[in-house]
Amino acid sequence: MARWEPGTRERLQAAALELFVSQGFDETTASGIAAAAGVTERTFFRHFTDKREVLFGGQHVLAERFTAGVDAAPEDASPADLVSAALRGAGEFFPDDRRAWSRRRQAVIDAHPALQERELLKLAGLARDVAAAFADRGVPEPAASLAGQSCLTVFGVAFGLWIAEGETRPFAELASLVHGELARVASAPGR
């Protein structure tokens, strides 16, 4: 791994998002991002494989937060408890000072069908990763897959609320509300 100046990655991300918003994703180049961040193109490629990676590179960290939440849950946690634990873990990826970035990132993705597809596919992969973490904790199938999907369902809806214009409640509070709502709509018939 090459060394780099601390903060360069964040500067590149901020410059990229600014350009994606102002001139469009397709019209933005890696060299343009590098120039706007005051670094060389070579430095850009030390941090990101391509400009799309600026938007999606955080997803493996998010996967780790989900699974770290699962790993930290007590031995005797039920599958339902593990879902809560995974969501708490994911919530740590979304402190309030990330909200403005997340809003702008989503606006870029919403404006671009190919990026929306990439996002959906990444989220589907994330559901599989989380299901694998449940399976590692001994949750059998199909409960592990259902729990993984449920985490991503709650996550997706809570995230949409969190970045809504004017919303100020923290991510964890919204995830908890949405989780309760999922429990209601997913309850089996006749119970």
Add this chain to the structure above:
Amino acid sequence: MARWEPGTRERLQAAALELFVSQGFDETTASGIAAAAGVTERTFFRHFTDKREVLFGGQHVLAERFTAGVDAAPEDASPADLVSAALRGAGEFFPDDRRAWSRRRQAVIDAHPALQERELLKLAGLARDVAAAFADRGVPEPAASLAGQSCLTVFGVAFGLWIAEGETRPFAELASLVHGELARVASAPGR
């Protein structure tokens, strides 16, 4: 709409799947499918826009079954009842005599990453369609979105069980089992 011989569509589908399995999706052409079904290429294109459509053309019918289930539910159905109703509707799309076709279709998709992506994106679209049907029935957000996602979660897992080698239980029975399991893993903490 041009006229065509009854059963031609089904013959084309069977011929296409046979070729996808035996020689690979990429190596199969529309004209090869038409020849194998004993019709002209022009006839193929009267039924399908391209060879991918042979695999995915059924999904709008599936969406209609989901929403028909919702539409048929009683006035006072709760969101949880509507999820069950949607799943019952979808189950009608998967009678036992469709199972062999569904297994082979899935084998083609599993062997081809681009088709897997297409399938995921179609299912995501389906979740939105079902959520819209819930919203039309007066289910507010975020419950409508959660219910739509939950339908597709149950559907996806139940479908995987239904096409598993040696499985003989009907789709509706598996969907009902999986729905009960989802209720368990998605139950809110502390309840």
